[in-house]
Amino acid sequence: MPVLEGKELRIVGFLCNWCSYGGADTAGVGRFAQPTDLRIIKLPCTGRVNPLFVVRAFLNGADGVLVSGCHPGDCHYTAGNFYARRRLEVLRELLDVMGIQPERFHYTWVSASEGQKWKQVVSDFTARIHELGPAASFSNCPAVTVETGMKAAI
Amino acid sequence: MSTVRFLKARDIAPWLEELSRDFTVLAPAQHGSSIVFREFDPARGIELSQLSTTPAKRALLPPCETLFEYETTKTLEPPYKTSIELKPTLPEGKSVVFGARPCDARAMQIFDRVYNGDQVKDPYYTARRDNATIVTLACSEQEEACFCDRVGGSPVDATGSDILLTPLKAGYVAEALTPKGEKLLKSTSFMKAEGLRQEALNSRNRILEQVPERSSFLDMERNLLSLFGDLGFWDKTAEACLSCGACTYLCPTCYCFNITDETRGESGRRIRTWDNCMSSQFTLEGSGHNPRPSKAHRMRNRIGHKFSYYPQLHDKTLACVGCGRCVSNCPVSFDIRNAVACAIQQAGAIQEQAHD
Amino acid sequence: MVQHTQELRKLIAQALPELDVVLAWTSGSNQLASAPLFITAEDDLDKLDFGPMHVQNLAAYLPSLKGRKVGIVTRGCDSRTIIELLQEKLINRDEITIFGIPCTGAVNIRKVREAADGQRLRSVEAGKDIVSVTTDEGVRTIPMQDVLMEKCYNCPSQTPLIHDHMVTERNGCHMTGEAPESTLDKLDAMEPDARFAFWEESMDRCIRCYACRNACPLCVCKDSCVAQSRDPHWVDLSDNPREKLMFQAIHALHTAGRCTECGECERACPMGIPILAMKQALNRRIKHLFDYEAGMDMENTPPLFMFRQQEEHIKERDAR
Numbered sequence: 001m002p003v004l005e006g007k008e009l010r011i012v013g014f015l016c017n018w019c020s021y022g023g024a025d026t027a028g029v030g031r032f033a034q035p036t037d038l039r040i041i042k043l044p045c046t047g048r049v050n051p052l053f054v055v056r057a058f059l060n061g062a063d064g065v066l067v068s069g070c071h072p073g074d075c076h077y078t079a080g081n082f083y084a085r086r087r088l089e090v091l092r093e094l095l096d097v098m099g100i101q102p103e104r105f106h107y108t109w110v111s112a113s114e115g116q117k118w119k120q121v122v123s124d125f126t127a128r129i130h131e132l133g134p135a136a137s138f139s140n141c142p143a144v145t146v147e148t149g150m151k152a153a154i
Numbered sequence: 155m156s157t158v159r160f161l162k163a164r165d166i167a168p169w170l171e172e173l174s175r176d177f178t179v180l181a182p183a184q185h186g187s188s189i190v191f192r193e194f195d196p197a198r199g200i201e202l203s204q205l206s207t208t209p210a211k212r213a214l215l216p217p218c219e220t221l222f223e224y225e226t227t228k229t230l231e232p233p234y235k236t237s238i239e240l241k242p243t244l245p246e247g248k249s250v251v252f253g254a255r256p257c258d259a260r261a262m263q264i265f266d267r268v269y270n271g272d273q274v275k276d277p278y279y280t281a282r283r284d285n286a287t288i289v290t291l292a293c294s295e296q297e298e299a300c301f302c303d304r305v306g307g308s309p310v311d312a313t314g315s316d317i318l319l320t321p322l323k324a325g326y327v328a329e330a331l332t333p334k335g336e337k338l339l340k341s342t343s344f345m346k347a348e349g350l351r352q353e354a355l356n357s358r359n360r361i362l363e364q365v366p367e368r369s370s371f372l373d374m375e376r377n378l379l380s381l382f383g384d385l386g387f388w389d390k391t392a393e394a395c396l397s398c399g400a401c402t403y404l405c406p407t408c409y410c411f412n413i414t415d416e417t418r419g420e421s422g423r424r425i426r427t428w429d430n431c432m433s434s435q436f437t438l439e440g441s442g443h444n445p446r447p448s449k450a451h452r453m454r455n456r457i458g459h460k461f462s463y464y465p466q467l468h469d470k471t472l473a474c475v476g477c478g479r480c481v482s483n484c485p486v487s488f489d490i491r492n493a494v495a496c497a498i499q500q501a502g503a504i505q506e507q508a509h510d
Numbered sequence: 511m512v513q514h515t516q517e518l519r520k521l522i523a524q525a526l527p528e529l530d531v532v533l534a535w536t537s538g539s540n541q542l543a544s545a546p547l548f549i550t551a552e553d554d555l556d557k558l559d560f561g562p563m564h565v566q567n568l569a570a571y572l573p574s575l576k577g578r579k580v581g582i583v584t585r586g587c588d589s590r591t592i593i594e595l596l597q598e599k600l601i602n603r604d605e606i607t608i609f610g611i612p613c614t615g616a617v618n619i620r621k622v623r624e625a626a627d628g629q630r631l632r633s634v635e636a637g638k639d640i641v642s643v644t645t646d647e648g649v650r651t652i653p654m655q656d657v658l659m660e661k662c663y664n665c666p667s668q669t670p671l672i673h674d675h676m677v678t679e680r681n682g683c684h685m686t687g688e689a690p691e692s693t694l695d696k697l698d699a700m701e702p703d704a705r706f707a708f709w710e711e712s713m714d715r716c717i718r719c720y721a722c723r724n725a726c727p728l729c730v731c732k733d734s735c736v737a738q739s740r741d742p743h744w745v746d747l748s749d750n751p752r753e754k755l756m757f758q759a760i761h762a763l764h765t766a767g768r769c770t771e772c773g774e775c776e777r778a779c780p781m782g783i784p785i786l787a788m789k790q791a792l793n794r795r796i797k798h799l800f801d802y803e804a805g806m807d808m809e810n811t812p813p814l815f816m817f818r819q820q821e822e823h824i825k826e827r828d829a830r
Binding site for chain 3: 185186187188190203204207208216217218297298393394396397398399400402403404412414416425427428430433434435481483484485486487488489
């Protein structure tokens with residue numbers, strides 16, 4: 001899907017299957033209007049989110065990355081999001097030292113019933129990324145399209 | 155009689171700038187704490203005071219080179235088929251390597267026997283080779299790790315060079331050795347200097363006189379082969395080796411490569427990249443079997459290839475030019491000179507036993 | 511130092527009959543070439559040497575020697591690596607014999623080169639608090655304080671945290687003092703774009719030899735590293751800084767919470783790329799979040815191997 005004449009930025013979302021993906025679905029079913037920059041990749045659990053998915057997405061040209069899963073205590077697999085929380089907090093520092101603004105990365109918890117919250121998360125995060133503008137990219141590397149960037153991230 | 159010219163030290167940069175209009179100019183430049191061959195940029199300058207960390211081989215064998223590009227398209231009928239379009243790429247343009255050392259230039263002839271021989275002509279390599287001019291700077295002395303004299307070279311050897319620069323006070327005497335070299339010397343950056351031919355020769359002779367008397371590694375290829383079955387020896391030799399690729403990637407004569415397809419979406423390119431025989435993946439087969447499973451096997455191959463198999467195939471020329479980069483940059487200070495000397499000694503002992 | 515070496519030789523000689531191999535250091539033709547020494551017989555002991563020029567972290571060899579009786583000469587920092595390996599059950603305590611030595615700091619040869627103004631080094635000799643360097647222009651002395659490895663300035667323990675034998679500490683004076691500006695300090699002072707550009711320029715000279723990985727005592731996958739796998743295809747083989755930086759991110763994250771900052775990655779890099787900074791940054795964050803330092807306590811669990819339901823120092827930011 002080509003980025004719409006620079007109006008859209010490239011935001012990748014890693015969502016857990018049980019809560020946040022359901023939440024995004026609820027937002028869709030509820031017909032809440034949302035920005036369209038986000039491309040969602042569904043995973044079984046945020047515990048499956050290797051922090052390197054996020055790094056790879058950024059290095060492939062993403063302007064923002066969002067990770068969302070079940071609220072702590074509600075994980076379908078009991079503890080996946082607890083591990084994820086530690087990993088993603090540490091990841092923030094790596095992005096920072098690599099020169100990728102940590103504000104471009106966000107993780108949050110949205111349950112399957114929170115359609116309204118999902119809309120808010122997406123709107124706020126997209127607005128933040130637009131404020132930051134396109135991310136820095138390596139000048140002598142061939143550009144990567146959104147789709148292929150996502151494929152490579154998994 | 156070849157042309158002789160003089161180049162003042164301060165005229166080097168202007169000359170390279172002039173060359174940059176028609177050539178890709180590779181010259182050694184400071185990069186962090188290392189000296190690397192990279193495209194000449196007046197802002198970065200050049201660094202000739204020491205042997206560069208990386209060799210000049212990238213001019214002929216780049217670390218990564220596109221063999222062809224491809225694009226796949228899904229056909230409408232039948233729907234499960236994909237058509238593929240190949241776009242061949244051949245290296246274009248001319249290049250100049252400035253400031254190669256005699257060992258670097260000599261190493262390029264080692265590639266020639268493999269990539270541009272009677273049986274096989276690699277189109278990518280030959281295209282680069284034909285379009286490359288090598289300007290070599292004779293060394294004014296040997297560095298700590300240098301051993302070109304033990305492998306058939308010398309600090310002032312002109313083998314493989316198109317132009318040889320001999321440092322004299324305030325500048326360099328440039329001697330053309332090939333028609334390609336002659337062409338470059340036509341530049342107005344050079345001064346006429348026919349009279350300096352003898353002085354340059356004297357200077358080179360003085361450098362040669364400083365080369366210490368050391369045992370040679372030549373003509374040992376058969377001896378070394380007799381050590382092939384003694385894995386215990388190689389185990390001992392390789393015990394500290396980390397199996398990284400610093401030695402191979404910094405080696406001016408290592409020419410092994412890997413070929414991979416790097417696809418992004420519907421398009422991609424087939425690339426040829428440097429490979430490393432010290433890595434276990436180098437010989438790992440699809441079945442999972444690995445004929446060189448330990449670092450001892452791989453060390454035996456590396457030393458064997460350079461000092462035994464290659465010279466047996468190619469007129470006794472060693473596939474090592476003695477630049478010492480592998481010695482000075484090894485994280486565990488593995489010294490190939492000691493290893494080869496030990497191997498020769500050990501092989502000699504085996505043969506004596508056989509005679510007894 | 512000579513006395514210490516004699517004492518160490520004696521200790522090893524006594525223990526050698528019970529051991530398959532003892533890991534130590536030796537000097538090459540000059541002090542520039544310190545190398546690991548594998549002692550299997552008493553004759554090898556003559557080659558043994560140690561001091562500020564002997565820098566390799568020998569614990570890197572331990573996981574590959576698992577199952578054999580191994581002795582290892584160990585400084586304070588190396589002992590943290592051993593503890594970390596024990597924590598992760600990558601080695602067995604009853605298989606290793608630790609010969610502790612008091613350390614007075616390790617020399618960073620790159621800093622010596624810098625201090626010699628790019629002069630070619632002929633040889634280097636480390637004294638008590640000076641390093642004398644022989645270059646083409648003669649001998650010059652450099653204060654040890656200026657050329658230590660980064661880890662030495664804030665060394666928490668110059669003697670090993672665990673050991674079976676210990677060389678007596680006679681003059682345990684450790685080089686302390688103001689640490690010079692580190693790469694991480696420099697990066698901290700930069701804007702994000704400048705940091706990105708710094709890595710782009712630095713990784714440009716990476717030759718992908720993986721010396722950083724193979725020298726790392728905690729990179730235990732080695733031959734099965736994800737960076738060289740084609741499926742999954744984490745890193746492609748194009749020669750560009752993006753892919754090379756991706757590998758550094760892999761290395762940093764795979765050692766997050768485990769890295770003891772021994773600095774082998776950066777020391778082993780033949781191109782002198784300052785990659786330790788990434789790991790230092792992660793360690794700094796882990797110290798702040800989990801109050802944890804790797805390799806200090808054998809009973810501890812590395813922080814990313816576990817979690818708490820209530821994380822004291824994680825302030826989750828809501829999307830709003």
